[in-house]
Amino acid sequence: MLSLILGGVMLLYLGVGLLFLAAGLWASPPLDRWARGLLGAGLAAHSAALLGRWWESYHLALGHAPLTDFFAKLRLVILQAPLANFYESLVFFAWCLPFLAFLAFRRYLRDYLGTVVALAACLLLAYASLGGVDSRIKPLMPALKSNWLLIHVVTCFLGYAAFTLGFGMALLYLAQEKRPRPSLPPQPQLDRLLYQATIIGFLLLTLGILTGAVWAETAWGRYWSWDPKETWSLITWLIYATLLHARLVQGWQGRRIAWLAVAGFLAVLFTYFGVSFLLPGLHSYLT
């Protein structure tokens, strides 16, 4: 049932992406409004599917350890957030993109930027449903039973989503540079949006790393273990720190900042996918 809904959402995002693209190509505000409305509907269904899975894993866990106390139940709800394996993280990552776009870039969510958001979300969902990823709900292993799980994963993935949006803006900026198009957002605006997305992502990634460190300290007795996932998140953090310093202190703008955002996003991709598959470590339960 839930996978069916998510399949529908994936197709909807694909349609929305094409609609946004058409709106950009023919400069049509009504198409934009339609696409935005449909994207909102997709996000709502996506949220419902997430909540449904949350409900399901909560009840599965309740089956393993029946509880009556209200606070114990509340804690179990927090623990059973659907963020515990690779499949769930893909679905949540996909959700973060339109969510963050609506939250922080509402006014600019049209045309090509809308295309980037919808298609990226569609790709992630497609990978989750068609990429042979194990979608079963599994009982939580003891290491993941922590109140830090929710805040750590949510901040990290919202941060990834912000960097993905920034990457989209950087691509549009570089496309503008290659062959200026009046239908694309003007370069100064893209530059500013890219900077804003980077700030949001940087704040969230920092929060994600800090909460991860506090969690690691209580779980393993080490706030930092040079685990590949940790190290690569640090690399990502360093690249975006470089971007912010280059812009704020050196006054870099435009192309060079856009290229740094591209490099940062590649590091994000490697932190998320590359480390999970190529470098085994403490975060291996993700796969």
Place this chain on the structure above:
Amino acid sequence: MSSFISNFRPLAWLWGQLTSIRLTVFLLLILAVDAVVGTLGLPGLYYTPWFLSPLSLLALNLLACLAHGLPQAIRKAARPFTGEMALTLPERGRFTWPPEVDAPALAAETLRRELGRPRQEVFGETQVLFSIRGRLRPLGPYLVHLGLVLILSGGVIGKFWGVEGRVLLHQGQVVGAFELDTPGKEQPLGFQVRLDRFQVRYYEGGGGTPQEFRSDLTFLQGGKDAAHAVCRVNEPVSFGGYTFYQSSYGAMPRGPILLKVSRGDKSQALELPFRRWAPLPGGEAQIMALRVEGNLQGYGPAVQLAYREGSRHPQVFWLPEKHPKLAEMPGDLRLTVAPLSFHYYSILQVKYDPGVWWVYGGFLLILPGLYLAFLRPFQRWAVVLGKGKEGRWEGRLLGASPRGREDFAARTDRLLTRLKGGGS
């Protein structure tokens, strides 16, 4: 200090280099490259000069930038914002209100809604209402960098003054020391710890995933019980300056492992001592029990065996007690194992790290620092009021912000609308 430095050119040059953003970016890139190399096959790199020297230089760079800019930032944040200064801000809009409008009240209410209660000064016929926001903004970046310095210091303190190791405890066992990460070295605890009970529970149908494992511990001081505690994953226990983390567990057979060995139609019993090669009946092949496991992938207890023929490379496989057919046994060898009798032991991570509080202190500085630096733009606003012709109030909105153009423009719009709206 500064005149001293300017008289000595090399020092001035060094100071200039140490406080430069170029050095920062250069070091960040080196560290990033080092980290890449470290994850791709040289995990020990982080404790070599190749990593530690750029990291130390970065710490110096951070400290130099702090010393260079922090006093200035504090002065900037502490500088009072006066009515006179407010009058010099650039103009953002002009209004004239009809006589019935109480312009000072309108201006005060408008500013209060957006920015909190404004201050007021009167210069002759002119009234100035003014507000400042984000006064502490200049401190933001310095708090972040101070936080980073604290984190690095915490790491150094932990490395030099902390100890870390682990202890393996069987039920009922008492120990007074733990094994350090440097192999073969032991560290006395100064007290004793006893494992009263160790329990593992597995999820039903969970493929062997443990649901919970816990150690019931008693700490002994001078041979007497001083404290009891339950140690679980994610729930560490502290005693006598050390913290104990439930990190893992293992299983140990209670006696020899009883195998039934069949080859063709011959079958024979074999008593196998743990972790010692034993000859298989009727051949040059040997077998050894390496490990036992309480619940192998949900198939219940199992023993891991190694099999070797002559000098060939040994073959390792698992033999579940209840599902012997699942074992991938070499050749025509058929094995079953009698019900395994084993007990669990607990593995605890033990550590003393005085640097953790420095690290957490750093975290606590970074969060407000980032908030101030990125989410709290520095803005100054003023409404200047005076009586014009026919006793009407006339006003001007003034305002400035060095950064955050978008936020500033949006607020300008809102203030203008409210101020004008009062006049219509």
